[in-house]
Amino acid sequence: MSRRDGPAATVFIVDDDSDLRDALSGLFRSVDLATTAYASAAEFLSTPRSDGPGCLVLDVRMPGLSGLDFQAQLAGLGIHLPVILMTGHGDIPMSVRAMKAGAVDFLTKPFRDQDMLDAVTAALARDAERRSRDTGLQAMRTAYETLTAREREVFLHVTAGLMNKQIAGLLDLSEITIKIHRGHVMRKMEARSLAELVRMAQALGIAPD
Amino acid sequence: MSRRDGPAATVFIVDDDSDLRDALSGLFRSVDLATTAYASAAEFLSTPRSDGPGCLVLDVRMPGLSGLDFQAQLAGLGIHLPVILMTGHGDIPMSVRAMKAGAVDFLTKPFRDQDMLDAVTAALARDAERRSRDTGLQAMRTAYETLTAREREVFLHVTAGLMNKQIAGLLDLSEITIKIHRGHVMRKMEARSLAELVRMAQALGIAPD
DNA sequence: GACGGAATTATACGGAGGTTTCATTCGGGC
DNA sequence: GCCCGAATGAAACCTCCGTATAATTCCGTC
CATH class of the missing domain: 3.40.50.2300 (Response regulator)
Incomplete structure (x- = not known):
């Protein structure tokens, strides 16, 4: 010191x-x-x-x-x-x-x-x-590890800016299911807002393209 | 070529x-x-x-x-x-x-x-x-220039993840006014989703802290 | 003084997000 | 065979977002 x-x-x-x-x-x-x-x-x-x-x-x-x-x-x-x-x-x-x-x-x-x-x-x-x-990045990576495969897909599309119904269409699922996964992603990643989640995606290098 | x-x-x-x-x-x-x-x-x-x-x-x-x-x-x-x-x-x-x-x-x-x-x-x-x-950054900066002072404030808080009513409280305005400004920000910045707007804020170096 | 842009607010409505509850199916693991 | 987590989804309900319409105020320009 x-x-x-x-x-x-x-x-x-x-x-x-x-x-x-x-x-x-x-x-x-x-x-x-x-x-x-x-x-x-x-x-x-x-x-x-x-x-x-x-x-x-x-x-x-x-x-x-x-x-x-x-x-x-x-x-x-x-x-x-x-x-x-x-x-x-x-x-x-x-x-x-x-x-x-x-x-x-x-x-x-x-x-x-x-x-x-x-x-x-x-x-x-x-x-x-x-x-x-x-x-900060390490904590994010650890949190990301706890996501299931589906949750990661939803994470990707949510942070790309797609609406729930669009993601549902892409993954051939119902909108309510996307909402569930989306909620899990927010909780597991400890993001208190979509903005925060998008910043995490950026930091983790999860780009839409 | x-x-x-x-x-x-x-x-x-x-x-x-x-x-x-x-x-x-x-x-x-x-x-x-x-x-x-x-x-x-x-x-x-x-x-x-x-x-x-x-x-x-x-x-x-x-x-x-x-x-x-x-x-x-x-x-x-x-x-x-x-x-x-x-x-x-x-x-x-x-x-x-x-x-x-x-x-x-x-x-x-x-x-x-x-x-x-x-x-x-x-x-x-x-x-x-x-x-x-x-x-891409130059186009963003140009678009950002067209924002009014109020719109920039709202832009900052929106991309920080605050809800409209929270921003309204901070700026001592009504929620509907925030919605109007928010709509202007989205249109002027040509962002088609909040996620896109957050990415723009990142690129422009508009950090919450 | 008239005009226009910026800012503000209200009402109303429709769409999107988010949670809870309940229920089913599918694979593993004990 | 039984339990558990993951995945799926339906119904209900509430909050939040977004826009249109309309109105007021202020300020600067012509």
């Missing part, structure tokens, strides 16, 4: 150079950021870790998986932490590739402490933003 | 090196891309130009405004063309800055023709995507 970036944000450092790991750890601790350091991507992956807010600071050149390769794999592993890359022997194509892949920043060693701190601040802000976007 | 990127996509080249301008023009014409070249940012800005689809290919080092400075100014000038930067004497911080500012790519001279073509293809795709997003 020390900074504006929220509770328990952790900077995960992955670098094979123990001196740099220590230096970075000290730097981040000096601004009250929790820090955990690893000597390799493999060590990071094999160590149990809470999925709290944070960001990754990766060295590009490491034995085993390079920082760039590791970055490319993260999404597939379900890890969405923002990434900051650093390198002592980089080139422009490398940095461009990293930025295209979504890196927050790409720093060349030696870098100024303040540049690293700025990058981490930006990364934590991005993570916080993603998390707040995700939080 | 020669490529999948739509009608009349133009590559705008801005570089003070006339040899490179000619080479790039030839390259783009070889794949049926319309091309216009300029020797400086100022020349580009002072030349009348249709606002059709396209992208910009900028040299970083130019007399007058540099490619990076020019890129930074584009949004303020209402120009949203995707930017590809190229340089013969760049460094990593420069490329990172450009990518952070939204550049599609950052190429170092000499580059392979195919790399430039790939970058342009990506840039045109990004432009086409932005345009298709913008097209």
Whole structure:
């Protein structure tokens, strides 16, 4: 509860150079950021870790998986932490590739402490933003899971703007049945108005076309 | 009508090196891309130009405004063309800055023709995507402009999910008046259902909170 | 001063939404 | 065989939405 970036944000450092790991750890601790350091991507992956807010600071050149390769794999592993890359022997194509892949920043060693701190601040802000976007969405997805197949059909057509009788015609059902399903959808999704349901459909990516 | 990127996509080249301008023009014409070249940012800005689809290919080092400075100014000038930067004497911080500012790519001279073509293809795709997003939005904004102040208030509350009588209470009006305004909103916005109106509100950034 | 648009409200009516109650059918699962 | 949830639907009832008609007020323009 020390900074504006929220509770328990952790900077995960992955670098094979123990001196740099220590230096970075000290730097981040000096601004009250929790820090955990690893000597390799493999060590990071094999160590149990809470999925709290944070960001990754990766060295590009490491034995085993390079920082760039590791970055490319993260999404597939379900890890969405923002990434900051650093390198002592980089080139422009490398940095461009990293930025295209979504890196927050790409720093060349030696870098100024303040540049690293700025990058981490930006990364934590991005993570916080993603998390707040995700939080509401997760509850919606969970609620959506509880819908039956029929209810999902009705959900789709209702949020597309069709009237009950039109949906009834499409699905070859009676209007009263649509009303029942529609009521179930509203209750299960915890929507208090059609407008809210439409917004949920948007957030869930349930487009009419 | 020669490529999948739509009608009349133009590559705008801005570089003070006339040899490179000619080479790039030839390259783009070889794949049926319309091309216009300029020797400086100022020349580009002072030349009348249709606002059709396209992208910009900028040299970083130019007399007058540099490619990076020019890129930074584009949004303020209402120009949203995707930017590809190229340089013969760049460094990593420069490329990172450009990518952070939204550049599609950052190429170092000499580059392979195919790399430039790939970058342009990506840039045109990004432009086409932005345009298709913008097209519908522009019509909505125009329609929204025709709404009176009262109608906009009602629009806001309706798409927030409030009932007519609740809106009437908030605005200290009778329910029938809300119904009238609501009808006007639907007609002026050309929305055929409440769901459609809610989606428009989302697209227009008219959030309840 | 006349005209028109915006805003307001009332009455009335028809259509659409939503819930409750009751009832039937169909598949699983114990 | 029995129970349960999902799906279906009919009847009744109430609320909400939407429009048409008509009227009043205010404000700015011609």
